[in-house]
Every structure is written in C-alpha cells, then in structure tokens.
Amino acid sequence: MMNDRIQDLLRNIPSVTDLLSTSQVQEMLACHPRQMVVGCVRDAVDELRANITNDTGGQCGMVHVEG
Numbered sequence: 001m002m003n004d005r006i007q008d009l010l011r012n013i014p015s016v017t018d019l020l021s022t023s024q025v026q027e028m029l030a031c032h033p034r035q036m037v038v039g040c041v042r043d044a045v046d047e048l049r050a051n052i053t054n055d056t057g058g059q060c061g062m063v064h065v066e067g
Contacts, residue, residue, distance in 0.1 A: 009052045016041050 028037045
C-alpha cells in the first residue's frame with residue numbers, strides 16, 4: 001500500500017485536461033497536431049506518476065516542463 005506522502009504527490013499532479021488548458025500547451029497546440037500534443041502530455045504525466053510510485057522521482061526535487 002502507498003504511503004500518504006506518495007498519495008499526496010500523485011493527487012497533486014494536474015490532469016491532462018488541466019495541462020491542455022495552460023498557455024504553454026496552447027502554444028504547442030497552435031503549432032502541432034492535437035493528437036501529438038495530447039499524447040506527449042499523457043506520456044509526461046504517466047512517466048511522472050511512475051517515477052513517484054517507484055520512488056525514482058526523488059532525484060529531481062521539482063519537475064519543470066517547458067514546451
């Protein structure tokens with residue numbers, strides 16, 4: 001079972017829908033096909049979840065995503 005710290009971290013990850021509405025992702029959507037951008041956002045969120053769950057994300061401290 002996951003401890004409270006991991007559950008809190010996972011809960012704080014924004015949803016793909018929320019990320020798609022950010023100005024940075026909107027800029028990407030203006031230049032690239034929606035399907036590709038959505039796939040990249042999903043992959044990034046999935047990778048972050050896996051890193052937190054597997055406790056491999058502790059190496060980074062904070063994650064900063066730029067377009």
